[in-house]
Amino acid sequence: MAKRIDVSGLSAYYGSFKGIEDISMTIEPRSVTAFIGPSGCGKSTFLRTLNRMHEVIPGARVEGKVMLDDENLYGAGVDPVAVRRTVGMVFQRPNPFPTMSIYDNVVAGLRLAGVRKKSLLDAVVEKSLKGANLWNEVKDRLNKPGAGLSGGQQQRLCIARAIAVEPQVLLMDEPCSALDPISTLAVEDLIGELKSQFTIVIVTHNMQQAARVSDRTAFFNLAGVGQPGRLVEIDDTQRIFSNPSVQATEDYISGRFG
Amino acid sequence: MDTPSPTVPQDRDDGRNHPPHDTVDLPAQLPSALAQATGQSGVSSPPKAGNRIGDTLFLAASRGSGILLLCIMAAIAIFLGWQASKSIGSNHGNFFTTFEWNADATPPVFGIAVLLFGTVVSSVIAMAVAVPVAMGIALFISHYAPRRLAQPIAYLVDLLAAVPSIVYGLWGALFLVPHMNGLTSWMNDYLGWTYVFGQSDSVAGSAPRNLFTVGVLLAIMILPIITAVSREVFRQVPRMHEEAALALGATRWEMIRTAVLPFGRPGVISASMLGLGRALGETMAVATVLSPSDKLNLHIMDPGGGTFAQNIAAKFGEAFDNGRSALIASGLMLFVITLLVNAGARMIIARRKEFSGANA
Numbered sequence: 001m002a003k004r005i006d007v008s009g010l011s012a013y014y015g016s017f018k019g020i021e022d023i024s025m026t027i028e029p030r031s032v033t034a035f036i037g038p039s040g041c042g043k044s045t046f047l048r049t050l051n052r053m054h055e056v057i058p059g060a061r062v063e064g065k066v067m068l069d070d071e072n073l074y075g076a077g078v079d080p081v082a083v084r085r086t087v088g089m090v091f092q093r094p095n096p097f098p099t100m101s102i103y104d105n106v107v108a109g110l111r112l113a114g115v116r117k118k119s120l121l122d123a124v125v126e127k128s129l130k131g132a133n134l135w136n137e138v139k140d141r142l143n144k145p146g147a148g149l150s151g152g153q154q155q156r157l158c159i160a161r162a163i164a165v166e167p168q169v170l171l172m173d174e175p176c177s178a179l180d181p182i183s184t185l186a187v188e189d190l191i192g193e194l195k196s197q198f199t200i201v202i203v204t205h206n207m208q209q210a211a212r213v214s215d216r217t218a219f220f221n222l223a224g225v226g227q228p229g230r231l232v233e234i235d236d237t238q239r240i241f242s243n244p245s246v247q248a249t250e251d252y253i254s255g256r257f258g
Numbered sequence: 259m260d261t262p263s264p265t266v267p268q269d270r271d272d273g274r275n276h277p278p279h280d281t282v283d284l285p286a287q288l289p290s291a292l293a294q295a296t297g298q299s300g301v302s303s304p305p306k307a308g309n310r311i312g313d314t315l316f317l318a319a320s321r322g323s324g325i326l327l328l329c330i331m332a333a334i335a336i337f338l339g340w341q342a343s344k345s346i347g348s349n350h351g352n353f354f355t356t357f358e359w360n361a362d363a364t365p366p367v368f369g370i371a372v373l374l375f376g377t378v379v380s381s382v383i384a385m386a387v388a389v390p391v392a393m394g395i396a397l398f399i400s401h402y403a404p405r406r407l408a409q410p411i412a413y414l415v416d417l418l419a420a421v422p423s424i425v426y427g428l429w430g431a432l433f434l435v436p437h438m439n440g441l442t443s444w445m446n447d448y449l450g451w452t453y454v455f456g457q458s459d460s461v462a463g464s465a466p467r468n469l470f471t472v473g474v475l476l477a478i479m480i481l482p483i484i485t486a487v488s489r490e491v492f493r494q495v496p497r498m499h500e501e502a503a504l505a506l507g508a509t510r511w512e513m514i515r516t517a518v519l520p521f522g523r524p525g526v527i528s529a530s531m532l533g534l535g536r537a538l539g540e541t542m543a544v545a546t547v548l549s550p551s552d553k554l555n556l557h558i559m560d561p562g563g564g565t566f567a568q569n570i571a572a573k574f575g576e577a578f579d580n581g582r583s584a585l586i587a588s589g590l591m592l593f594v595i596t597l598l599v600n601a602g603a604r605m606i607i608a609r610r611k612e613f614s615g616a617n618a
């Protein structure tokens with residue numbers, strides 16, 4: 001249920017501004033790949049090109065190829081809506097639908113796909129919330145608003161919502177940056193469990209987090225303000241943090257560690 | 259009119275980082291300037307006393323205006339109630355079930371049945387037509403139209419919302435009435451079986467100065483205000499909720515159904531109440547289009563009928579003492595209806611308050 005992502009020569013634009021340039025990388029299935037790099041280097045932009053969310057911004061466009069196993073996501077005739085059902089996404093700020101209950105939030109994706117059968121929905125809610133380590137905390141209040149949960153619980157609810165549609169890939173854009181340390185730990189544990197089923201890509205500003213949760217790490221950088229972000233290198237996390245092959249990576253990592 | 263204010267969410271964050279306020283460099287001389295302004299010397303002592311005076315003044319002013327408003331409302335209610343009770347005592351008909359309105363006759367016989375029916379029917383038609391269309395236009399402006407098109411349309415709608423109702427009335431009488439016959443006879447042909455949309459044979463082809471035309475005119479009249487408020491509400495939907503829906507594989511319309519409409523629901527209800535308030539109380543536009551009569555006709559496309567406001571406008575000038583009191587009594591009924599409708603709307607909004615997104 002997990003697929004390999006193969007990106008080649010990918011650039012993304014906001015109007016005439018080029019946000020990222022010529023990125024190529026391979027992301028292995030059933031692994032966690034972390035994106036690190038300074039703010040504004042295009043990590044979020046790149047992540048959003050992987051499920052065609054980039055183009056929902058007015059004026060934004062993408063050049064290049066993203067292969068999901070052997071389907072080009074940017075091929076002619078590919079429906080971006082279908083892509084987003086295959087490649088799920090969790091955002092930086094927890095964003096459960098405020099007008100929906102916990103239950104309805106989890107099944108929102110399934111309802112969009114036309115699933116109406118109550119027994120099936122019930123089963124998916126339980127499975128997804130258990131998968132997101134949230135079941136025990138919310139099983140008695142599934143009909144309460146999702147927005148009433150704590151920040152960490154909301155983020156895990158968003159993860160449950162994303163995995164409920166059984167995507168091939170799960171993209172996470174700084175999923176812990178709005179969370180306290182304990183919630184962060186809960187989400188990190190969850191990522192460790194989820195990688196047995198999904199291809200996971202996570203953007204993080206936290207080096208220790210990248211080191212803790214990821215198998216491979218990609219370092220992005222930009223030459224200067226107004227310049228497009230580029231991929232500097234991608235390698236096993238172990239190697240990136242002990243003995244990176246590019247000097248800039250080492251500078252960035254050691255600079256952050258002090 | 260007592261209208262629930264549109265719930266406008268505080269959260270406009272689009273998910274991107276904004277610079278925190280405390281990174282803004284204040285001019286170095288600001289602390290001393292502050293101290294001077296608040297009559298305090300020394301940079302170290304915070305300007306507390308000044309704030310408290312400001313708070314006290316503001317509290318007094320806001321509480322005072324609140325109390326004043328309640329007093330005015332109470333005064334209006336008492337005045338209307340006192341005036342109305344004089345005439346109702348003299349009434350030889352039943353105030354609620356009598357059709358005719360002869361308050362200055364001896365003995366006076368008057369009732370609001372026709373007026374209540376006409377007011378409710380024309381307002382229901384107006385809402386049924388205006389609310390869906392207004393939501394469509396509002397969604398088009400906020401979520402579909404390219405910016406270059408959306409802005410002129412939005413501006414036009416705002417402009418239309420400010421057009422006085424007599425202008426709509428004249429347009430209705432001069433343009434709408436002569437052009438309604440096509441629609442009326444079409445509806446008679448295809449929807450006549452509903453009885454409500456059927457026409458009596460005797461009136462087919464005569465000028466459609468009926469409740470249906472009034473309803474359509476009112477719909478056109480309240481369309482801009484409902485559109486304008488709904489558009490603002492739809493624009494306030496946080497980007498992150500829309501993206502959440504899109505990322506789940508929603509099409510644009512599904513995104514609107516999942517994230518935008520539920521979030522905008524309280525605001526759209528409030529907007530509709532604004533429009534309904536205008537429709538219920540509309541005088542001139544109704545008076546210029548309707549040919550009033552004291553017949554209660556369930557064929558709403560037959561000429562005749564009346565509304566509270568139209569009846570008051572038509573009869574007040576030539577009414578004597580009891581006639582005026584009776585008209586005031588009918589005005590009071592309109593007031594009560596408006597209150598009830600608004601209370602209902604508030605209850606609908608409050609029932610799903612915890613799901614409103616206000617705490618998101």
Ligand SMILES: Nc1ncnc2c1ncn2[C@@H]1O[C@H](COP(=O)(O)OP(=O)(O)O)[C@@H](O)[C@H]1O
Pocket residue numbers: 014017019037038039040041042043044045046057226229
């Ligand atoms: N919606 C947008 N419109 C225009 N430019 C944007 C938008 N979002 C991001 N950018 C620009 O694209 C570049 C990369 O941003 P982003 O991908 O958010 O970086 P990161 O996530 O690594 O901090 C930045 O220069 C940023 O200003």
Ligand SMILES: [Mg+2]
Pocket residue numbers: 043044045173
């Ligand atoms: Mg980012």
